[in-house]
Amino acid sequence: MERLYFVCPVTRRTIDVGVVTEIGTLLRIKSEKLRTRCPACGNTHEWIVREAVLPKAA
Numbered sequence: 001m002e003r004l005y006f007v008c009p010v011t012r013r014t015i016d017v018g019v020v021t022e023i024g025t026l027l028r029i030k031s032e033k034l035r036t037r038c039p040a041c042g043n044t045h046e047w048i049v050r051e052a053v054l055p056k057a058a
């Protein structure tokens with residue numbers, strides 16, 4: 001299972017959005033949007049799944 005992280009556009013911090021998925025699922029939904037409340041700045045951001053940061057791949 002992969003945990004998805006996104007970069008907050010306001011604080012530039014990498015945040016854990018609490019979404020865990022399998023890599024196969026991830027590839028299937030990579031064009032979908034995730035709308036999540038950001039723990040770093042408190043705003044709601046919309047991210048495209050393919051913009052996710054995978055720490056293992058970094």
Ligand SMILES: [Zn+2]
Pocket residue numbers: 008009010011038039040041042043045
């Ligand atoms: Zn944010």
